[in-house]
Every structure is written in structure tokens, then in C-alpha cells.
Amino acid sequence: MFVVTAIAILITMALALVRAMFGPTVFDRVLALNMFGTKTVLLICVVCFLTGRTDFLDLALLYSLMNFIGMVALLRFSQFGHFREEAAGN
């Protein structure tokens, strides 16, 4: 049953990849990347249970946090052209 779930997640990843390929705008691609990150977290959790090594769940937490930080930094960059919003604001 874990295999079924893992394959479903992989199918979702493939669909996100399709969007990343055809996405007409930058934001479509970022959306696909964001979805990819979330799916990776889920995939790691499922694989942990599949192989019975639940210690690896720590990795999933790291990924979820990294995905979030990365996304915010990415969007700040796309919005302002660089990471230094403060320099432009003051």
C-alpha cells in the first residue's frame, strides 16, 4: 500500500514537471517547484515507512523547512530583482 502511495506521489511529481516545462510564466515554474518540494517531503515519509527506517523522518522536516525558506527567498528575488529589499526601500 505504501508503494501505491509512493507511485501516486511520483505521478503528481511528473505532472508538476510537465507544468514546469510548459509553464508560460516564471511563477508557474516556481509553483511547480514548490509543489515538487512538498511532494519530496511526502515521498520521504512514505519511503521511510516502506523501508521501515523511520529515523529518516528528520530529513523530511529539514526539507519542509528548507522548501519554505527557499520559496520565500526566491519570490523576494523575483519581486525585487535582488535579495536586498531593504536597500531599495530606504
Add this chain to the structure above:
Amino acid sequence: MKYSPILGVLLLAAWLLWSGHFDKPFVMALGVLSCAFSLYVALRMEIVDEEGAPWQLGARPFTHYAPWLAREIVQSNIEVTRIIISPAMPLQRNMVTVTPHAETELGRVMLANSITLTPGTVSVRMEGDEILVHALSFEGAAEDISGEMDRRICQMEKQP
């Protein structure tokens, strides 16, 4: 300053949970040290206040609000799923403005995040007293305008 001990305890609990070492004094000392360092960095960044560690809300977000939100999420998920799967895709995209009545910034952010969390509605812009919401269908938009979510967050805020 009363929020920093709470944050410290939470950090320590998280460290213990994720390391899984409860009996090695050397490793645990290192853990306490790293928690203290994180707390110091957080204090220097001046993010430890009623927003960073919202203690004043207590456990009410989890006991009173989250179950209701979860039910709402399931309902709107099924709605969006119906839209996506149906071959014709009956989209009724629209933009609505929602006015939150919550007093604190935290309450308004919670409202905006809850709106985004229920599929079918995404809060696009938040300025002053207004949240601009993009909705996939009129039903979803109507739910936000009706203000049930807003009412619940206000209620949660006001309780002592």
C-alpha cells in the same frame, strides 16, 4: 521578555524529540548549548514577542479553531476536486475583498492564512484592513464574505 522562556522550553523540547537522546549527558549538554544559542540569535533579531511565540492564545488554536478549519478544508477540497475533474471545468473565477475584524496583526494574518489554506480561495494581497482574495467559484467566495472564519478568529482572540 516573558515570551523568551516559553520559546526556550519549546526549542529544548524540539531538540529532545528530534535527537532522541535522553541519557547521554555530554550530548544533552551540547543540545542545551545549541538551544541557548538559537534563543540568543532570536533575541538579537528581536522576533520574540506576542507574534513570534503566541502564548496568549494558549492551546485554543488547536482545540477550538483547528478542527473547524479542518472540516472546512475537507469540504472545499471536495468542491475544488469536482471542478478540476469535471470535463467542462465550470470555473467562476472572481476577486473579492474581505475585511477582517480581528484586532491584532496576528489575527489578521491567521485569517489570511486560513483563507489560503482552504482550496478554492487564495489571499493575494493584504493591505491595511483589506484582504484581496482570488476565488475559483462563487460559492468559495461567498464563504469568505460571510465571515464565519473571521468571527471565529475574533472570538478566539477575545477570550482571556
Add this chain to the structure above:
Amino acid sequence: MTYIVIPILALLALTAVTGARIRDLWAAVMFTGIYSFLSASWMLILDAPDVAFTEAAVGAGIATFLMLGTLALTSRTEKSSSGIPVLPLFVVAITGGALIYGTLDMPHFGDPKAPVQVYPDPSYVEKSQEDIHGVPNVVTAVLASYRGYDTLGETAVVFTAGIAVLLILRRPRPPVGRSDAAGQQAEAGS
């Protein structure tokens, strides 16, 4: 397990080819991020959580931002090259051939006499708990204590590289007040 491994590898190949062929550099950066996520999952399935950790932090995290920072200094689309690049193709072919020739000497996959199966001495696993008090992770014990000087050198190299990258990517802070215009001028000028 096979049903998971094959799709992941297929997605990896697809991502790599698309990322290499796409002309929009922004999209290429997105694809490198996706590639890192996929390869991290793949390494986890190969039972290498430490490598997966590093891949997630370096590949998906830092590398993406460094590339985006570089994009801020250059243009957004790749310059189209004219003609077939003969010399690079030659160099790549030679290097690839040499690498393949090098693999001929390697032991067969799963060979019990291969160094991988023989050398990581069981005593590391057995004695690290007694030798180094309190460090519960064998990998940490090997890296930070048995091979402490080696790791120190590696860290110094990586640190130096990081400082160099930051020095190159740093932009002079624009004068206060007209920062936006100055930033655009800097971009137009570069």
C-alpha cells in the same frame, strides 16, 4: 521498490535533459532545483541519508540562490551559439572516454573482494562508542575524530570557496535615495 526506483530515475533523466536544453535561464535554475530534490530522494532510497541531507541543503538550497544571484548580474536568456562547438565536443569526448576507461579497472558490482566491502573496518563500528565517548553517530565519530584533521582541511577549503563566491557576487550598495535607478543602471551597464 523497483516500481519507485525506475520512475525516480526516469524523472531525473527527464529533468536533466529538459534543464540542459531550455534557453530561459530562470527555468533552468528551477530545473536544477527539481533535479536536486529528486536526487536527494534517490539517495535516501539508496540508504545514504547524510548525502541526501547535503544534497538538499547545498543542491536545492544554496546552489539555487547562488545561481539566482548570478542571474541578477547577467541576462535572463542564454546567448544562442553559432555553429557546432567542435573543440568543446572534442574535449568532452576525450574526458568521457578517459573516465570510462578508468572504470574498467573497478571491481564488479557486488564483488565480495571489492575494497568497499573489505576496508571500512568493522572495528570502527565496534569501537567508536568506546574510543570517543558520547558521540552516538558512527559517521560523526569517523568524520570529526578519526579523520579530524582531514575534515578540518576540507572545511577550510569549502569556507574559502564560500567567501570567494560571496566576494564575487557582492554588489556595491547603491547610494541612499535613488537606489532603484542606480541598480538598474548597474544592470544595464554590466
Add this chain to the structure above:
Amino acid sequence: MNVLEIVLEIISWVLLLGGSFFSIVGGIGIVRLPEFFSRLHGGGVTDTLGAGLIMAGLMVQAGLSLVTVKLLTILFFLVVTSPSSCHALAKAALFGGLKPELDKNPPSSRDKSSS
């Protein structure tokens, strides 16, 4: 295997399959929906119910243990961070000059569409 275990197994099956279903639906949505702002909603389906149901199924498998607490923490982080990044994405797109396509203006007069 007693009755309780079988019931738990069935519950976890149903949760995992439901999560897989919603995850794929979100993937289909992200491909099928016509423009960027609608696609955000497709991503929302996978992030909320897809992730939530799969995690719930895993929690039922793990039973009452440290693993369940870890799964809960991961789910909590996902639920807290996903709307923030979704909102940041929508806001960046709006500021980036992407105009949302609207089908028709809603009947109520207090609404303000930006098109």
C-alpha cells in the same frame, strides 16, 4: 491479528489511498487549469488534503509512538508554511504584472476586481 488491527489497517489504507487520490487531482489541476492564479488552487489541494490524508494514514500505521509525534510536527510545519509560500507567490505574481483572468464580475457590489 485481532479485529482492532484489521480495522486500523483498513483505516490507514483508506486514508493513504484518499491522500494519493487528492494528490493526483491536484497534479491534474496544476496541468489543466487555464492560467496562473487558478493553478494556485490546484496546488492547494495537494498541499492540504493530499498531504494531510497521507500523513494521517502513516500516523495510523505508526500507532502511538515518537514517530507519530514527528509526523505531526512535519504536518504542522507543512500546514503553517504552505499558505505563506502560496500567498507570497500570488503576491509576487500580482506585483510582477500578472493580471488574473476573471470570468465575470460577482453580483455583490462590495467587491473590487483589479482587472
